[in-house]
Amino acid sequence: MPKISAPTIAAHRAQTRERILDAVAALTRVQGIDEISMTEVAAEAGITRTALYNYFPDKPALLLAFTERVTSGFVERYRRELAGDASAADRLDAFIRFQLDGLAEHPHPAAGELGASLGPDAYQALADHVAPMHALLDEILRAGVAAGEFAPVPVEPVARLILAMVGAQRVPLQRGETTPHEAHRLVAGFTLRALRQGDTAAPPLT
Template sequence: MPKISAPTIAAHRAQTRERILEAVATLTRTQGIDGISMTDVAAEAGITRTALYNYFPDKAALLLAFTEQVTHGFVDRYSQELPSDASAAERLSAFVRFQLEGIAEHPHPAAAELGASLGPDAYQALADHVAPMQRLLVQILRDGVEAGEFADFPVEATARLVLTMIGAQRVPLVRGEVSIAEAHVLVSAFTLRALGVTEDKVQRYVSATPRATTEREE
C-alpha cells in the first residue's frame, strides 16, 4: 500500500481524505454513485476498509462529503469562467451546460432513488449541500427579471422547473442517447424562450461556449 508523506498528522489526514474523495470521483465515472461500495472506494484509494471508516463512518457520510466538494467546485468554476459583465441569459445558459457536464462526469441516480438509498436524514443533508447551486440559479433568474431580460416569472418556482429539466437529461446522457451539447441546446433554448428572450439572443447564448473558456482556448 503506498504511503503518503506529510509533515504532520493533520496534513497526512487531509491528503488521505483527498485521495478518498478522488477515488469516489473515479468510481462514479464508471459505476455511478449508487453502484459504488465502501470496499470499492478503499481499494481505489489504496487504503484498508478500516482506515476508510476512520474518515467516513458509512456510505452516506462519504457521499455527503463528495457532494459538498462537487458543489463547491461547480460554484468556483461558474465564478471563474464567466466574465463579470455576462448577461443573465448567458449565465443561465452556462449554468445549464455546467450542470449537464457534471451529470456526465459523475453519474448519479434520480433524487427519489438516492433518497431511498440514503434514508431521509442523509438525503436532507445532501439537499442542504447542493442548495448553493439552487441559490445561484435563483439569483441568475432574479437578475434577469430585474434587468428586463426575462419575463417576470416567480423565480423560485422557475428555478425548480429548470433543475427538473436538467435532471430529465440524466438517463439519456448516461446511456449515451444524447450528447452534452444536444442536451444543452434542448434545455437552454427551451428555458430562454419560455423566459421571453428574443430568438437572436437564444441562438447566440445557446450555441456559445462561455467567453472565458473561449478566450483561454484562443
C-alpha cells in the first residue's frame, strides 16, 4: 500500500481516486475499456484490488466515474481552446475534432454494447454523465441556425446523426484504418456541407 503523502486522509483518498482514474486512462490507450479488469486497474494504480473496491464497488461504478471525468475534460477543453466569438461552423468543427481525438485516445465500445455490459441503471447514469456534451452540441446547432449559418434543421435529430457519424469512426480508428485527422476531415466536411446546403423546408426546431 502506498504511503500517505497528502496532508489529510481526505486528500489522500482524493489523490488515490485520481490515480485510479489515471490508470483506467492509461489502460484504455492499449485496450478497449470493456476489456479492462479491476485487477489490471489496481495493478496499474499501484494499489491492491481490495483497496480499489474501497473506492469503486464494481466495474460499472468505475467506468461511470471515468466517463464523467472524460466528459468534464471534453467540455473544459472546448470552452478553453475555442474563442468566445467563434462562428457556429468553427465551433462544430472543433466539437467533432475533439470527439474523434477522444475516441482515438480512449477506445470504448458503442453505446449499445456498453449499456449491455453495464446494465440499465448504470447505463442511465452514463447517459446522465454525458448529457452536458450533448447539450453543448445542441447549443452549437441552435446558434448556427439562429445566425443563418446553418439551414433550419431539427436540432435534436441532427445532433444524434452527427454523434452517430462520429461513433462510426470508432472501429476504423481502433483498427488503424484511419487517423483522427482523416476521420475529422470526413465527418466535419460532410456535416458542414450538409448543414450549409440543407433543405430550407426542413421541419422546425424541436
